[in-house]
Amino acid sequence: MVAPLLHFSSQPNPTRTSFRETALAHSEIEARKAVLRRSLLLNRITPLPSTNRRIVTTLTTLIYRSQARNVACVWPLPGEVDLRPLCRALWRLGRQICLPETPPRGQPLRFRRWHPGVSLRKGLFGTVYPAAPLCRPDLILVPVVGFDRCGGRLGYGGGYYDRTLARYRDLPAIGYAQASQEVTAVPAGRHDQPLSCLVTEREVLHFPS
Ligand SMILES: Nc1nc2c(c(=O)[nH]1)N(C=O)[C@@H](CNc1ccc(C(=O)N[C@@H](CCC(=O)O)C(=O)O)cc1)CN2
Numbered sequence: 523m524v525a526p527l528l529h530f531s532s533q534p535n536p537t538r539t540s541f542r543e544t545a546l547a548h549s550e551i552e553a554r555k556a557v558l559r560r561s562l563l564l565n566r567i568t569p570l571p572s573t574n575r576r577i578v579t580t581l582t583t584l585i586y587r588s589q590a591r592n593v594a595c596v597w598p599l600p601g602e603v604d605l606r607p608l609c610r611a612l613w614r615l616g617r618q619i620c621l622p623e624t625p626p627r628g629q630p631l632r633f634r635r636w637h638p639g640v641s642l643r644k645g646l647f648g649t650v651y652p653a654a655p656l657c658r659p660d661l662i663l664v665p666v667v668g669f670d671r672c673g674g675r676l677g678y679g680g681g682y683y684d685r686t687l688a689r690y691r692d693l694p695a696i697g698y699a700q701a702s703q704e705v706t707a708v709p710a711g712r713h714d715q716p717l718s719c720l721v722t723e724r725e726v727l728h729f730p731s
């Protein structure tokens with residue numbers, strides 16, 4: 523994937539050279555992200571109940587203190603932190619919950635209202651979403667495959683959350699992960715959207731904009 527671009531290096535035209543450098547940098551970043559993602563997913567351990575509880579408790583407190591009324595949560599995929607107890611807790615506290623529906627690649631997520639007992643439909647990549655009306659979140663929780671201490675985030679590689687956060691730039695975006703998902707540095711791509719903070723079972727990392 524990276525190699526064919528190298529063949530342009532014999533072009534003397536400076537405009538071409540600068541295009542080549544941009545393209546190379548982008549494909550290099552994608553390639554590095556892919557390697558990191560593979561290794562993180564291979565080594566991922568399903569969270570212990572105590573780890574999951576800590577993350578859910580911290581998120582509940584953070585969100586309860588916020589003004590957010592419509593919270594975009596996440597239904598877990600295998601091996602991920604399980605936010606279902608958070609959905610139920612926030613619902614009991616009077617907040618509205620929505621969950622993402624995964625569209626075909628290249629489009630942002632859309633969110634549908636969730637409440638206890640709502641029927642769930644199977645979506646793409648093993649995801650599920652509520653058979654319920656669309657809603658607009660005012661806070662977005664973001665699942666993470668890997669993260670660094672500077673706000674770098676790596677997902678499954680669909681670009682879904684980047685496209686979605688680009689559409690909702692003013693909203694708080696809170697990442698969550700196990701502490702073991704930390705890496706030294708996630709390569710930063712041109713479409714990557716910043717998180718406001720990230721919660722693990724050990725700490726809350728804040729990322730000022
Ligand atoms: N729980 C959860 N829901 C979510 C996300 C997520 O990260 N977690 N997403 C975040 O964007 C979106 C779905 N995005 C996804 C994009 C690609 C793959 C994917 O390629 N899965 C591989 C398996 C990868 C592996 O586990 O090795 C596959 O299905 O083959 C999965 C989810 C929306 N919903």
Ligand SMILES: Nc1ncnc2c1ncn2[C@@H]1O[C@H](COP(=O)(O)OP(=O)(O)OP(=O)(O)O)[C@@H](O)[C@H]1O
Nearest residue numbers: 555676677678679680681682683684685688711713
């Ligand atoms: N707003 C956007 N417009 C166009 N392309 C985008 C946008 N956001 C992301 N992409 C592209 O989508 C692809 C996947 O991006 P990336 O590897 O950053 O996904 P990810 O953050 O791991 O996944 P996700 O956001 O679904 O959790 C990349 O090629 C990236 O350039």
